[in-house]
Amino acid sequence: MEKKxxxxxxxxxxxxxxxxLIGLWFYSAQLLSSSLLLWLFIPDCPxxxxxxxxxxxxxxxxxxxxxxIAASTLKYGLWTILVLFFYGTYYFSPADILMYSIFMLxxxxxxxxxxxxxxxxxxxxxxxxxLAWFLLNDFADYALGAHPSVPIAHVxxxxxxxxxxxxxxxxxxxxxxxxxxxxxVQSLRSMLF
Numbered sequence: 001m002e003k004k005x006x007x008x009x010x011x012x013x014x015x016x017x018x019x020x021l022i023g024l025w026f027y028s029a030q031l032l033s034s035s036l037l038l039w040l041f042i043p044d045c046p047x048x049x050x051x052x053x054x055x056x057x058x059x060x061x062x063x064x065x066x067x068x069i070a071a072s073t074l075k076y077g078l079w080t081i082l083v084l085f086f087y088g089t090y091y092f093s094p095a096d097i098l099m100y101s102i103f104m105l106x107x108x109x110x111x112x113x114x115x116x117x118x119x120x121x122x123x124x125x126x127x128x129x130x131l132a133w134f135l136l137n138d139f140a141d142y143a144l145g146a147h148p149s150v151p152i153a154h155v156x157x158x159x160x161x162x163x164x165x166x167x168x169x170x171x172x173x174x175x176x177x178x179x180x181x182x183x184x185v186q187s188l189r190s191m192l193f
Contacts, residue, residue, distance in 0.1 A: 009056075012113075012192055016053045019106055020046045030148070041140035042148075045080065045110060048073040052113060056193060063119060064126045070117035071130055074176070075169050077111030083150065083158060090151040116189050118173075118180040127173055134166035
């Protein structure tokens with residue numbers, strides 16, 4: 001029996017579509033000036049939000065792929081929130097304050113969505129695959145230059161933070177999953193999805 005989705009679900013889908021379009025606009029100049037080989041690694045946030053749309057619509061059946069999508073959505077949502085917060089003077093100039101304030105709110109929603117979409121359980125092999133995917137992305141970002149605009153003077157710090165975030169999510173995944181499937185969070189999940 002197919003689940004009927006309500007207006008809240010449709011709102012989540014529409015917000016996701018808007019986020020993908022805004023994200024692709026944001027990354028368009030970087031994509032056009034980069035090698036096609038890096039395109040998979042440049043628009044992290046819009047890519048994972050797009051894949052969340054496919055997950056929500058039931059188009060992705062692989063449990064491992066669902067894990068990678070949900071955990072990556074959580075990672076890049078958190079990454080953006082924290083980088084914007086800690087380097088606010090770089091991002092929140094008078095000319096850009098509105099745009100980055102909207103980005104901050106959107107990425108809070110993105111991180112929450114990734115958390116809510118985490119599967120209940122994951123085989124250990126899938127966690128290692130997730131970590132390998134995270135590390136490949138981190139390598140592309142900081143060794144090949146696929147990362148978004150960040151303060152040049154702090155690239156090394158941000159790269160180390162990114163690695164720490166990758167390992168933290170992989171190591172803490174069982175706890176995150178337990179939290180995502182707790183009774184209180186489960187009621188929110190059923191309301192939205």
